[in-house]
Amino acid sequence: MDYAHARHAGNAGDVFKHVALLAVLDELLRDPAPLEYVETHAGDGLYPLGSNGEWSDGIQRLWTDPGTPYASVALVSRYAQLVRGFSKPVAARPEVYPGSPLIAKALLRPGDRMRLFEIDAQAARVLRRTVPDAEVKQEDGLAQLAAPPRALVLIDPPYTQKQQWIDAARAAARIPGVPLLLWYPIKALTRPRALIHELAKQGVHGTAVELHWTPLRLKRDRLNGSGLIFVSLPRAPVGAVCAALVDLGPALQTHGEWGAVEIGF
Ligand SMILES: C[S@@+](CC[C@H](N)C(=O)[O-])C[C@H]1O[C@@H](n2cnc3c(N)ncnc32)[C@H](O)[C@@H]1O
Numbered sequence: 645m646d647y648a649h650a651r652h653a654g655n656a657g658d659v660f661k662h663v664a665l666l667a668v669l670d671e672l673l674r675d676p677a678p679l680e681y682v683e684t685h686a687g688d689g690l691y692p693l694g695s696n697g698e699w700s701d702g703i704q705r706l707w708t709d710p711g712t713p714y715a716s717v718a719l720v721s722r723y724a725q726l727v728r729g730f731s732k733p734v735a736a737r738p739e740v741y742p743g744s745p746l747i748a749k750a751l752l753r754p755g756d757r758m759r760l761f762e763i764d765a766q767a768a769r770v771l772r773r774t775v776p777d778a779e780v781k782q783e784d785g786l787a788q789l790a791a792p793p794r795a796l797v798l799i800d801p802p803y804t805q806k807q808q809w810i811d812a813a814r815a816a817a818r819i820p821g822v823p824l825l826l827w828y829p830i831k832a833l834t835r836p837r838a839l840i841h842e843l844a845k846q847g848v849h850g851t852a853v854e855l856h857w858t859p860l861r862l863k864r865d866r867l868n869g870s871g872l873i874f875v876s877l878p879r880a881p882v883g884a885v886c887a888a889l890v891d892l893g894p895a896l897q898t899h900g901e902w903g904a905v906e907i908g909f
Contacts, residue, residue, distance in 0.1 A: 661872065706895055
């Protein structure tokens with residue numbers, strides 16, 4: 645594999661994605677019927693953090709006293725506290741970062757299931773150790789994706805190749821009506837807008853919410869922002885994520901300004 649998420653764990657993209665995951669699970673778990681949580685690109689599940697890393701512009705920015713009031717109180721505070729729970733209570737900085745499978749596991753109920761795809765052998769081994777009760781498949785998550793009965797699907801590819809943008813849209817089109825969260829990186833708007841166009845062309849409609857923590861006019865090695873696409877989901881989690889932007893934007897901005905966009909399609 646030409647991608648290892650460990651380098652990026654806990655960065656601003658993870659923060660935005662995992663706050664949204666929390667909001668979506670909050671909503672879907674209001675229904676007592678069992679839920680299957682499906683991830684096409686699950687990663688390691690848990691990432692030890694070195695003394696330097698992208699996490700310093702991500703989760704570190706929320707590493708405040710547990711009592712810090714955020715305007716979008718419940719959601720961002722709960723996310724920050726959930727992540728804090730994986731490090732020692734007195735730690736001045738995060739020691740490890742929980743990936744999406746562990747964020748989901750923290751919310752899922754005993755009757756719910758997790759089906760996790762991870763193509764990299766080493767990452768799949770770590771994932772099996774990290775979430776032993778999940779069904780972990782060392783397979784191509786996009787190729788294997790099928791419509792489960794009552795589920796939430798998270799699609800979170802590494803986007804190291806242009807084709808992954810197209811494959812993600814095509815996979816989304818194969819599961820009509822299934823609640824879906826799709827994450828994408830933003831360095832410029834060309835590919836994100838092409839993704840939305842491709843989804844619509846495939847008959848997939850929903851809402852995209854983007855957070856730009858670095859002005860798009862600045863070209864950097866790192867992300868300028870990221871986006872989340874909500875499909876076949878009620879408005880409540882989209883609204884909760886939009887409300888959280890007033891906390892996440894100021895916390896994650898890198899150059900004194902931030903922006904956000906909501907696109908319905
Ligand atoms: C962005 S990371 C996942 C992070 C994880 N979703 C999280 O938020 O904690 C992408 C992962 O996808 C894996 N991967 C890449 N191509 C894949 C494929 N076709 N099927 C399944 N996993 C894949 C990579 O090995 C990597 O671990």
